[in-house]
Amino acid sequence: RVADLGCGNGVVGLAIALHEPEAELVFTDESYQAVASAEENFRAHVGPDRKAEFLVGDGLTELAPGSVDLVLNNPPFHSHQATTDRTARRMFADARRALRPGGELWVIGNRHLGYHVTLRRIFGNSELVASDAKFVVLRAVRTA
Structure with a gap:
């Protein structure tokens, strides 16, 4: 299980997602906009079916x-x-x-x-x- 803490647009977690297809990812940031951007980037590059969590907090x-x-x-x-x-x-x-x-x-x-x-x-x-x-x-x- 991998957490991208303070994920911003998710580029760091996305790199792991692409390199480690079995990794369970959690993207977290205090910004709703950042988390939405991370999810959009993740879905665009990894696909809609890969499970990941996107948390604002x-x-x-x-x-x-x-x-x-x-x-x-x-x-x-x-x-x-x-x-x-x-x-x-x-x-x-x-x-x-x-x-x-x-x-x-x-x-x-x-x-x-x-x-x-x-x-x-x-x-x-x-x-x-x-x-x-x-x-x-x-x-x-x-x-x-």
Whole structure:
């Protein structure tokens, strides 16, 4: 079970859906417009018959603890005019709660935000999976 947390238009979850046809996907965002866009993109590229959940709400609060194998997240880092990691910290903690032991959180973020430090604080670990001059892909594993 894979959750695209803060799915926006769903492009991150869609990539997994296309690569892993057996994956059960959950797209979630606080924005009705984002979730509608994610569903439209999913249906256009994957088809109308593939099951997926599309939830509008606060993070992964509707999912039971330990019910997800993988969480994908490209967290927002702007709140009005300020650059902040407050939303990302909440999303990471929410992901940890929703993940089963051994489950993984993959984060796509701007390099300068230092998410690896926050992930180590919340998960006790963080691994750099890929990077370029501007972006990083990080992985954290729920150990217990």
